[in-house]
Amino acid sequence: MPLKKLTYLLLTCLFASLLTGAPAYGQRTKKTRAQLENEKKRNLEKIAETKKALENAQAQKEVTVGNIKAIKEQISSQEEQINLMEQDIDLIDMEMQDIVSAKEGLETKLQQLQKEYAAMLYSASKNSGKLNKLSFLFSASSFNELFMRYKYLQQYTENRKAQVIQMNKVAALLRERQSNLEGKRSDKKRILSAKVVETKNLEDLKTRQTAMVGELSKKETDLRTEIEASKRSVTRLDNLIANIVAREISRKNKERERLQDQEAKIAKNRPTKQPAKKSENLDGAETALGRSFGASRARLPWPVQRGFISDRFGVKEHPVLHGVLINNNGIDIQTPSNATVRAVYDGTVKDISEIPGLGKVVTIQHGEYFTVYANINQVFASVGQKIAAKETIGTAGVSSGATEINFQIWHNTERLNPESWLVPR
Structure with a gap:
């Protein structure tokens, strides 16, 4: 197989692998991410409901068993929210690892494309110093050879253009991965800050629960x-x-x-010969x-x-x-x-x-x-x-x-x- 055709096929396969491999992390984590976000949404709704119940309890200024059950459920939901945040952080770490891995692969492939392109330019400049395109064409010994040399030059030019396009696409993918990585880092920082706040809220709820249980325990006989x-x-x-x-x-x-x-x-x-009819089952x-x-x-x-x-x-x-x-x-x-x-x-x-x-x-x-x-x-x-x-x-x-x-x-x-x-x- 001629060198030009082999190079073109290699470049095509290389870029195809980039396109098919690039979104792999998104496909692998999409379902998990969707499930996690759905669970977080449902849990936040539950927290909002229990919060309203506790606000009503404060308005009544009297601790009841119903209030204790509400705050117990609030604590459970708050603990679940913190757990979901930890899962979210773990998931972001996984996604970041996938992005970094894909980014490193793209960088390697871009360097390889650039190296190959530089070799092509060097070869072209080297040949151009010895003979130009016209002399290369008209030095052919026959019309068939002239036509083959013309197709060779045409494919060589197209291959160089394709190489530039592919390098630009790989560079664009790299910029996208870098942007995704920075976004994930920002998300992780935000969730870590929110987790600190939610942990403090959980501690406050448990302190409040202890006080409410202590107050209601005084009414043990009534209970x-x-x-x-x-x-x-x-x-x-x-x-x-x-x-x-x-x-x-x-x-x-x-x-x-x-x-x-x-x-x-x-x-x-x-009658004996008459077929039986099944009665309708009323139930x-x-x-x-x-x-x-x-x-x-x-x-x-x-x-x-x-x-x-x-x-x-x-x-x-x-x-x-x-x-x-x-x-x-x-x-x-x-x-x-x-x-x-x-x-x-x-x-x-x-x-x-x-x-x-x-x-x-x-x-x-x-x-x-x-x-x-x-x-x-x-x-x-x-x-x-x-x-x-x-x-x-x-x-x-x-x-x-x-x-x-x-x-x-x-x-x-x-x-x-x-x-x-x-x-x-």
């Missing part, structure tokens, strides 16, 4: 009385939901038995609704438009009294005053009751699943009503000094963790 009353309320709610579920299971079983008896009578009176819609609900994990809307989880599912230590365990069959969600409560899925209102300590309770059936909304102040639904997802069913009540609802999900008699069913916030 223990409140805990016992709450346990009785939870037991009554458990029994209520269990009875609703049992009633619905019994209803469906009786309906199936009625359909089976009806089909048996029809089959008995049907087919409920079964389909249950399957649809069951496939909605992590996609259900929140029962309130704004708010944060102030108490999570399961058994945990009381936020004030050490060694005292409390249980939550659902999750508590603190929300702004007079917030509306909405259904999380299509269904039918099966029960509306009132339980001391838990306010009004609305139970909605979704096939084999049931959602429970406790501590409702005003109820805007009625038993037997068909409810659509996000349709308002009432307003949130006040519990433990905060506007808060209790939200539960049951699969027949099994209690589920609602947090894993709701859209992440």
Whole structure:
């Protein structure tokens, strides 16, 4: 292969590798960067919600268990924010390493291109001293040789032009990488400064939490009385939901038995050769609704438009009294005053009751699943009503000094963790 053609191919491949390799770091970190930014945004929204709850607590000038739960959640969110900042710094370090590596590679390739170009210029100047282009052309022994010499000179000129263009593009890429690197350094410096501020805020929150817990601990007798009353309320709610579920299971079983008896009578009176017609299953819609609900994990809307989880599912230590365990069959969600409560899925209102300590309770059936909304102040639904997802069913009540609802999900008699069913916030 002629030298000129080989050089041209090498340059083309070299620049192609630059173009394909240059954005590699962006592609590798794009998803991680997007996920991190999304998590930071959601966490900042959570911090804003808990901050508003704490500001309301300050206005009341009385420490309550609801306030303690709010500040505990605020501290958790603040710690998560600092953790996300540390992840951001680690990610920036990775991106900077990738940029530096790409920049060094570009610098090496630019030096190589410049060296090759200098060799081409030297060769051209060296040849021009011995014979010019015209003499080179007309010294050919035949027309074919003349044509080949002309094509050689043409390709040589084009190759030099291409070399200059490629060097300019590599230089532009280098300037871009340098700009990106300086931007990342600036981002890291800004995040480090913000982390110092957030760490100080976290320390202040923990100091405030200690003071609030200390103040509320003086009311230990009242708190223990409140805990016992709450346990009785939870037991009554458990029994209520269990009875609703049992009633619905019994209803469906009786309906199936009625359909089976009806089909048996029809089959008995049907001529032997006449094909049997399958009766319509009246609970087919409920079964389909249950399957649809069951496939909605992590996609259900929140029962309130704004708010944060102030108490999570399961058994945990009381936020004030050490060694005292409390249980939550659902999750508590603190929300702004007079917030509306909405259904999380299509269904039918099966029960509306009132339980001391838990306010009004609305139970909605979704096939084999049931959602429970406790501590409702005003109820805007009625038993037997068909409810659509996000349709308002009432307003949130006040519990433990905060506007808060209790939200539960049951699969027949099994209690589920609602947090894993709701859209992440």
